[in-house]
Amino acid sequence: MTRTATALRALAWVAPQAALRRAQALGVFETRAYDGARVGRRGESFTASASSANVEIGSALARLRNRARDLVRNTSEGARAIEVRTASTIGTGITVVPDNGSDRVDNLVKDLWAEWTASADIEGINTFGGLQRLAWMSTLEGGDAVIRRMTPRDRTGMRVPLKLKLVEGDFIDAARDLGIFDGTNTRLGVGLGPHDERLGLWLHGQHPGDYNFYGAPFVSQFVSRSEAIHLFRPLRPGQVRGVPLLAPVLMSARDRADLMDSVLIKAKTEACFSAFVETDGTTQKNLGQVKADTSGGLARMIERLAPGMINYLRPGEKVSFAEPKGSGQFAEVYLASAMAFAAGCGVTYDELTGDLRQANYSSLRAGKMIGRRLALMDQELVVVPQLIRPVVGWFEDAAVISGALRPRKGGYRWDFIMPAVDAIDPRKDLEADILAVRAGRMTPQEFIASWGQDWRKVVKDFNAFFEVLDKTSSSIVLDIDPRKTSQIGVAQMAPADKDPTDPEKPADSAA
Numbered sequence: 243m244t245r246t247a248t249a250l251r252a253l254a255w256v257a258p259q260a261a262l263r264r265a266q267a268l269g270v271f272e273t274r275a276y277d278g279a280r281v282g283r284r285g286e287s288f289t290a291s292a293s294s295a296n297v298e299i300g301s302a303l304a305r306l307r308n309r310a311r312d313l314v315r316n317t318s319e320g321a322r323a324i325e326v327r328t329a330s331t332i333g334t335g336i337t338v339v340p341d342n343g344s345d346r347v348d349n350l351v352k353d354l355w356a357e358w359t360a361s362a363d364i365e366g367i368n369t370f371g372g373l374q375r376l377a378w379m380s381t382l383e384g385g386d387a388v389i390r391r392m393t394p395r396d397r398t399g400m401r402v403p404l405k406l407k408l409v410e411g412d413f414i415d416a417a418r419d420l421g422i423f424d425g426t427n428t429r430l431g432v433g434l435g436p437h438d439e440r441l442g443l444w445l446h447g448q449h450p451g452d453y454n455f456y457g458a459p460f461v462s463q464f465v466s467r468s469e470a471i472h473l474f475r476p477l478r479p480g481q482v483r484g485v486p487l488l489a490p491v492l493m494s495a496r497d498r499a500d501l502m503d504s505v506l507i508k509a510k511t512e513a514c515f516s517a518f519v520e521t522d523g524t525t526q527k528n529l530g531q532v533k534a535d536t537s538g539g540l541a542r543m544i545e546r547l548a549p550g551m552i553n554y555l556r557p558g559e560k561v562s563f564a565e566p567k568g569s570g571q572f573a574e575v576y577l578a579s580a581m582a583f584a585a586g587c588g589v590t591y592d593e594l595t596g597d598l599r600q601a602n603y604s605s606l607r608a609g610k611m612i613g614r615r616l617a618l619m620d621q622e623l624v625v626v627p628q629l630i631r632p633v634v635g636w637f638e639d640a641a642v643i644s645g646a647l648r649p650r651k652g653g654y655r656w657d658f659i660m661p662a663v664d665a666i667d668p669r670k671d672l673e674a675d676i677l678a679v680r681a682g683r684m685t686p687q688e689f690i691a692s693w694g695q696d697w698r699k700v701v702k703d704f705n706a707f708f709e710v711l712d713k714t715s716s717s718i719v720l721d722i723d724p725r726k727t728s729q730i731g732v733a734q735m736a737p738a739d740k741d742p743t744d745p746e747k748p749a750d751s752a753a
Contacts, residue, residue: 295478299485300419300430307384307411309496310486314383317499319580320488322594323587324382327487330617332378333661335371336630339696341657342650348698351654354402354646358637364392364405370633373408377473377629385484386411386474388443389629390465391636404640406633411474411484412451415444415462424464432472432482433464442466471632475624491586498579505572588616606666614663621660630658662694 254261266281291298313320338359340351359370368376373389380387390407397403414431426433426441433441444462448454474484488495584594590609592598598606634656641647647654665671675692678684690697708725711718719726 295481296429296483299481299483300416303385303416303430303483303485306486306489306492309492310383310488313488313492313495313499317495319498319583319594320495323584323589324379324487326589326593327382327587327617327620328375328379330613331620331625331661332371332375333694335369335374336621336625336661337659337694337696338630338634339657339659339698341655343655347654351647354641355637358402358404362404362406364394364407368408370406373406374625374629377408378625380408380410381473381475381484382487384411385486386414386472388413388445389471389473389633390445391469401644401646402637402641403644404636409445410449412449413446414472414483415446416483418444418462426464430483431462434482438480440467440472443470443472445470471629473624473628475620487587491583494579494586495583498576498583501572501575501579589613603667603670610666618660626658657691657696659691659694659696663692 250261250265253264310320314324315321338355340348340355342348342351362368362370363373377387377389388409388411390409392405392407393403394400394405416431418428418431421428423444428434428444431444433443435441442465445465446462475487477485580595581591584591587594590613592601592606592609593613638647638654642649675684675689679686679689684692687697690700708723711720711723
């Protein structure tokens with residue numbers, strides 16, 4: 243604390259108003275270079291504080307998480323934002339491909355990996371791709387997710403005895419905070435070392451919000467980092483827990499949803515034909531035709547108005563009709579709030595609403611560029627290092643221990659192929675990618691991987707296809723065969739040292 247701040251605190255005990263005037267004067271003097279730091283009525287709406295990320299998250303995480311889930315459950319925009327971000331980042335799953343420089347080793351590892359990923363979920367519901375999707379959705383919706391390494395009791399038929407258990411971030415015992423528990427310094431349920439390195443998590447045995455959460459499950463157990471993955475999106479240095487994707491837009495999104503409900507109810511009211519009859523209290527005459535309704539065992543009177551009906555009221559009675567007024571500002575308010583909500587969630591307006599009425603190729607491409615960057619950032623900096631690589635390490639350990647794989651110095655090497663990015667205009671995008679490869683801006687491997695494919699598999703499949711085609715019939719010439727036709731469909735010239743009529747014979751033999 244500076245001397246000025248100490249002096250102001252001391253003055254505030256004696257003369258609070260004088261201290262306030264002095265603080266305002268000092269604020270105006272010291273921060274005149276930045277308008278955003280000025281004090282006064284314009285800055286009163288800021289709720290600025292100098293607290294750490296963990297202080298701010300600790301007191302708000304549970305409420306943020308519950309409110310974000312409410313938006314996802316009960317509003318189309320909340321559900322759509324989570325789905326779009328998940329589809330962009332995970333898709334059907336980030337593909338893991340072994341790359342060890344040996345086809346024999348790679349094929350063995352690839353078969354083991356494919357067999358394991360098909361049944362990686364200990365609950366028997368999801369594949370590994372499905373677990374990726376669900377873990378990322380849980381992270382975006384609730385702030386974080388936990389993936390635990392499990393060893394199944396029944397290992398019958400399993401070459402790699404490994405299963406994964408995915409749970410929500412609610413399982414982390416945030417009550418274990420600001421203290422040392424069983425010798426472990428803990429912050430918001432996360433065990434930390436001397437330099438804030440992650441040591442593990444304090445996890446409940448079951449969801450704290452479940453109906454049967456009582457007794458022993460209240461006592462959380464420490465699970466080391468080697469046995470549990472904590473998936474979250476770090477936003478500040480030193481942050482130990484994540485926050486929901488919808489945190490910046492929760493209040494405005496709730497107001498927008500309430501506005502939409504109000505407009506719909508208003509529209510329903512305007513569609514109703516309402517009549518109000520006033521009498522003098524002594525006489526009463528029905529406005530329309532009346533009949534008795536005894537359905538449900540209760541007698542009630544229903545009054546109906548018929549087209550062209552004329553009914554005369556008695557003296558002292560008068561009728562008035564509801565005339566609700568329309569509002570012409572809803573469309574502008576809805577559009578502005580939808581754009582703000584989309585920006586706060588990291589998606590575009592058309593992705594959020596599906597509104598493509600004024601879109602064209604250029605606007606769509608420009609809008610998708612930043613979305614692709616955001617997805618790539620999440621993939622390379624969060625999902626792969628926090629989730630994919632640790633799971634691959636678990637897989638290697640289990641495969642080596644079980645004898646399915648031989649120990650390898652330095653471990654096994656892997657490539658990670660991100661989900662393909664759908665082209666807005668496939669022809670234009672493909673031509674641009676081909677030019678990029680020919681100019682050396684990207685490698686053929688990168689080009690194929692950008693479409694979500696393993697280049698080794700693509701080359702192998704092409705070779706197998708053309709080999710079968712050549713053996714089946716030499717008279718079939720396909721446009722997709724670059725060996726025989728050019729890109730515009732013109733037959734390719736045979737090599738100079740080959741006989742054009744028979745490629746198997748040298749050119750001089752044809753003469």
